[in-house]
Amino acid sequence: MGLLLKSLVPFVGLILALWFYSKDDLKPEMLKEKRVIVTGASTGIGEQMAYHLAWMGAHILVTARTEAKLQKVVTQCLELGAASAHYVNGSMEDPTLADDVVKRAKQLWGGLDMLILNHISPTYLKYFDGDVEHIRKLLEVNFLSYVAMTLSALPMLKESGGSILVVSSTAGKFAIPFVAPYSATKFALDGFFSSLRQELIIEKVNVSITLCVLGHIDTETAKKTVGHVFWLPPAPKEECALEIIKGGALRKRELYYQYFAVRTSLLIRDWAPEYLDSRTRNHFIVENVKRS
Numbered sequence: 117m118g119l120l121l122k123s124l125v126p127f128v129g130l131i132l133a134l135w136f137y138s139k140d141d142l143k144p145e146m147l148k149e150k151r152v153i154v155t156g157a158s159t160g161i162g163e164q165m166a167y168h169l170a171w172m173g174a175h176i177l178v179t180a181r182t183e184a185k186l187q188k189v190v191t192q193c194l195e196l197g198a199a200s201a202h203y204v205n206g207s208m209e210d211p212t213l214a215d216d217v218v219k220r221a222k223q224l225w226g227g228l229d230m231l232i233l234n235h236i237s238p239t240y241l242k243y244f245d246g247d248v249e250h251i252r253k254l255l256e257v258n259f260l261s262y263v264a265m266t267l268s269a270l271p272m273l274k275e276s277g278g279s280i281l282v283v284s285s286t287a288g289k290f291a292i293p294f295v296a297p298y299s300a301t302k303f304a305l306d307g308f309f310s311s312l313r314q315e316l317i318i319e320k321v322n323v324s325i326t327l328c329v330l331g332h333i334d335t336e337t338a339k340k341t342v343g344h345v346f347w348l349p350p351a352p353k354e355e356c357a358l359e360i361i362k363g364g365a366l367r368k369r370e371l372y373y374q375y376f377a378v379r380t381s382l383l384i385r386d387w388a389p390e391y392l393d394s395r396t397r398n399h400f401i402v403e404n405v406k407r408s
């Protein structure tokens with residue numbers, strides 16, 4: 117059984133990957149002059165998404181807490197060829213920021229084509245220590261602010277036939293140890309946005325929702341938090357950022373990066389969850405994980 121699974125699952129994954137990619141076709145013109153908000157864009161994957169959107173000629177509004185970093189991202193975007201580039205600095209812990217960012221887009225462009233929800237509050241990788249306050253804060257920043265941004269942006273997105281991109285993680289699809297609070301917020305995103313997608317389809321609202329399920333990516337934050345406890349090498353953030361934009365522009369339901377690794381895990385999840393659990397545990401250097 118184990119051997120059959122081990123050989124069959126990658127094979128099925130490969131066929132799926134080939135089928136999937138044969139349909140893929142992102143033309144950079146698709147993003148030209150599109151009006152896009154990217155959250156958590158001062159660094160990491162969000163910053164890279166802003167640069168890709170810039171060379172494709174989009175109008176870009178970036179947001180995060182650190183003003184100095186956002187200013188640099190905006191300058192770089194303009195150099196790369198963005199149709200326009202602006203920022204709003206502030207924390208998504210502040211419940212008014214979501215609406216402020218969307219209002220700024222309306223004021224700048226009178227509309228919106230793409231909302232990329234990507235920011236996360238800093239978190240730790242360790243045994244769950246009972247810190248409920250930390251979970252509350254993560255739910256506020258990683259989940260509730262995504263809902264608030266979506267509510268504010270939906271009228272403009274309906275008007276433009278736009279797209280919502282929700283950046284999630286394999287930790288929002290199956291069991292990964294040492295990230296319980298973070299994982300809870302990512303599962304919440306899947307539940308909320310997958311339900312909302314169904315409603316939009318029922319109501320024939322032409323707004324797509326793409327859930328982006330990412331594996332281990334080489335951002336500075338990830339290298340710092342998981343680098344010392346994880347066996348597997350991280351995938352490049354530049355390529356990851358491009359895949360997310362591609363998935364959103366093609367209005368995909370879900371996006372997996374790296375495709376083969378994530379897709380395979382998801383196939384195993386539904387057929388042999390215990391095997392996936394143990395395989396996932398084996399990816400950790402458990403001795404290096406902190407207790408509190």
Ligand SMILES: NC(=O)c1ccc[n+]([C@@H]2O[C@H](COP(=O)([O-])OP(=O)(O)OC[C@H]3O[C@@H](n4cnc5c(N)ncnc54)[C@H](OP(=O)(O)O)[C@@H]3O)[C@@H](O)[C@H]2O)c1
Binds near residue numbers: 181
């Ligand atoms: N890297 C990975 O291995 C990995 C794996 C799976 C999924 N993902 C997902 O990919 C996305 C990006 O991850 P990343 O690695 O690029 O993260 P990152 O480099 O740490 O970037 C996080 C962004 O969020 C902003 N941010 C932090 N706290 C905030 C707050 N309170 N309010 C508003 N913005 C805030 C940060 O800027 P400021 O500090 O300036 O506010 C930064 O721009 C996340 O959704 C993450 O869950 C990443």
Ligand SMILES: *[C@@H]1O[C@H](CO)[C@@H](O)[C@H](O)[C@H]1NC(C)=O
Binds near residue numbers: 184207
């Ligand atoms: C934006 O950044 C500046 C400079 O760091 C700061 O003074 C200001 O309070 C920030 N605005 C918000 C809404 O956080």
Ligand SMILES: *[C@@H]1O[C@H](CO)[C@@H](O)[C@H](O)[C@H]1NC(C)=O
Binds near residue numbers: 276277278322
């Ligand atoms: C939905 O919006 C997309 C992008 O704006 C457009 O290409 C497509 O034709 C629209 N579909 C319908 C059914 O209106």
